[in-house]
Amino acid sequence: MIREILTYPDRRLAIECEEIEEITDEIRQLAADMAETMYDADGIGLAAPQVGATCRLIVVDVSGPEAREDLRTYINPRLELLEGKVDTEEGCLSVPALRSKVTRTEKVRLHATDLDGNAVCIDADGLLSICLQHEIDHLDGTLFIDKISRLKRSLYDNKVKKWQKRAKN
Structure with a gap:
């Protein structure tokens, strides 16, 4: 099921998510819904808080958005x-119509659990490294716009206010 993607400045995007204690059918369904939602929106990553869930779950597929071969x-x-450090231009499904440069770590090691309860440890660089950092930031209540200059953030905030005003009229 495709879920609504929350957009900035929705306060739910700033909540720090809780650990998942047990992998239930509900968690599996949430993961499936998130993947479907991400693909529908032509994204390469999605975190649970972006669809209103406050648990520590992400889906990524950097083969996309066209290929969809590596969920x-x-x-x-x-x-x-x-x-290492690398400057990349990022966008976000929860921050529409904005792309901006963000400094990220070039190489990361991910520790996680998969849907079968198996421990996962991978080293990542390139786009996968960037995507993992971006999505895990969401789990901590951080958006990529929290990492950009005050000026760019202010300009975007003004744009959002105009959109909200138009939507009310």
């Missing part, structure tokens, strides 16, 4: 920042 689901993911 990965991670429960309770955490990162070790290994080495």
